[in-house]
Amino acid sequence: MKKIFQFIIAIIISFIPGFIGMAFSPNGSSDLWYNNLVKSMITPDGWVFATVWPILYFLLGIALFLIITDKSRQDKIKAYWLFITQMALNAFWSYLFFGLQLTGVALLELIVLFGISLWMARTFYRIRPSASYLVWPYLIWQIFAMFLNGMIVFLN
Numbered sequence: 001m002k003k004i005f006q007f008i009i010a011i012i013i014s015f016i017p018g019f020i021g022m023a024f025s026p027n028g029s030s031d032l033w034y035n036n037l038v039k040s041m042i043t044p045d046g047w048v049f050a051t052v053w054p055i056l057y058f059l060l061g062i063a064l065f066l067i068i069t070d071k072s073r074q075d076k077i078k079a080y081w082l083f084i085t086q087m088a089l090n091a092f093w094s095y096l097f098f099g100l101q102l103t104g105v106a107l108l109e110l111i112v113l114f115g116i117s118l119w120m121a122r123t124f125y126r127i128r129p130s131a132s133y134l135v136w137p138y139l140i141w142q143i144f145a146m147f148l149n150g151m152i153v154f155l156n
Contacts, residue, residue, distance in 0.1 A: 007065050014061030017087050018053055021094035033101055040151035056138045063124060063134035070128045079127055082120035089113040097149070103156065107149045114142045 060083075067079050090113060097106035117139055125132035 010065035011061035017091035020091035024098040038155040066131035
């Protein structure tokens with residue numbers, strides 16, 4: 001029963017940035033602003049983001065669960081702090097990009113987020129390699145997001 005509770009908590013924690021980001025996702029005036037931006041030709045439709053992000057958050061939640069339930073004590077506090085930091089940065093990107101419409105600052109923040117996420121994946125690997133592997137799709141998506149964000153900065 002304890003592991004089920006830990007799993008549920010890990011999943012809920014991993015979805016917090018998504019819930020925060022929804023508050024700043026394109027709607028109303030930000031939707032008009034976002035739709036008028038010149039974007040890369042490979043920018044996916046909104047439904048792609050709405051599909052990919054829950055999958056990534058779920059994978060991150062499983063990774064966190066694996067760290068929580070691992071018996072070792074090696075680097076766990078560091079892993080938790082890195083996880084929390086990257087989650088906060090993830091949520092903050094939505095505020096910078098959609099809320100404040102600071103696309104350049106959002107790109108810089110995304111670069112920092114990628115560095116923290118990479119550090120987290122390496123720390124997870126030392127504790128439990130399978131947890132680290134679950135972070136890799138998130139890292140790949142961040143590279144794609146940096147490209148998309150960078151193209152918006154460049155084209156606008």
